[in-house]
Amino acid sequence: MADEHDVKSSTKREAPPDPSRRRFLKGVGIAGAGAALADHLAQTAEAEAKIAEAEAAKLPTAATLNLTLDVNGRRRNVSVEPRTTLLSTLRNHLEPAVTGPKLVCDVGTCGACTVLLDGKPVYSCLVLAADAVGKKVTTVEGLGTPQSPNAVQSAFVEQDALMCGFCTPGFVTTISAYLKKNPNPSLAEVREACKGNFCRCGTYPRVFEAALAAAKKAVNREP
Numbered sequence: 001m002a003d004e005h006d007v008k009s010s011t012k013r014e015a016p017p018d019p020s021r022r023r024f025l026k027g028v029g030i031a032g033a034g035a036a037l038a039d040h041l042a043q044t045a046e047a048e049a050k051i052a053e054a055e056a057a058k059l060p061t062a063a064t065l066n067l068t069l070d071v072n073g074r075r076r077n078v079s080v081e082p083r084t085t086l087l088s089t090l091r092n093h094l095e096p097a098v099t100g101p102k103l104v105c106d107v108g109t110c111g112a113c114t115v116l117l118d119g120k121p122v123y124s125c126l127v128l129a130a131d132a133v134g135k136k137v138t139t140v141e142g143l144g145t146p147q148s149p150n151a152v153q154s155a156f157v158e159q160d161a162l163m164c165g166f167c168t169p170g171f172v173t174t175i176s177a178y179l180k181k182n183p184n185p186s187l188a189e190v191r192e193a194c195k196g197n198f199c200r201c202g203t204y205p206r207v208f209e210a211a212l213a214a215a216k217k218a219v220n221r222e223p
């Protein structure tokens with residue numbers, strides 16, 4: 001009996017379970033494999049990025065459009081990709097840039113990017129630059145200058161119709177175009193005309209007051 005007990009004891013002593021060590025070694029193995037895989041993926045991604053970069057470097061000449069736009073009465077030559085929006089072209093590709101139209105939502109919901117295309121307000125983030133060729137593009141800069149603002153621009157200053165000012169070029173452009181169509185609007189009509197423009201600062205009452213004040217200055221007689 002004593003021998004049997006000794007055998008069992010010695011068997012246990014000879015092969016003691018060592019879960020923590022095994023777990024550690026397994027962990028090292030998995031972590032090592034994971035690291036190797038991560039290295040491999042990183043190298044692959046890097047190689048693919050280099051190939052894409054090299055291919056892209058060859059593409060621009062084939063994929064670039066050379067356009068001439070009429071912006072605020074000036075002919076502006078620009079090279080852009082076919083997918084480039086009018087807003088991006090004005091702000092990022094013209095030199096000097098035209099930054100009155102603002103990039104806010106970029107999906108046609110806020111009106112900050114409003115410009116006039118042949119006199120009609122459009123969201124320039126939804127118009128391709130290529131589609132503006134042959135049309136007159138008017139931005140807020142083209143409506144007046146600091147020395148000679150149009151009636152709406154003056155009224156916005158006089159009525160203090162802005163807070164952060166990000167929405168302001170869009171409102172000024174929209175209202176300037178609207179007052180040419182309807183030089184003597186009611187408050188309700190002004191509100192309706194501005195429904196495509198969003199002011200996150202909530203300056204609407206002053207904006208509408210400015211529009212009505214500008215109407216009194218007969219903006220429709222301005223060029």
Ligand code: FES
Pocket residue numbers: 102103104105106107108109110111112113114123124125126
């Ligand atoms: S940026 Fe174009 S509608 Fe908002």
Ligand code: FES
Pocket residue numbers: 162163164165166167168198199200201202203
């Ligand atoms: S003044 Fe700030 S968004 Fe209109």
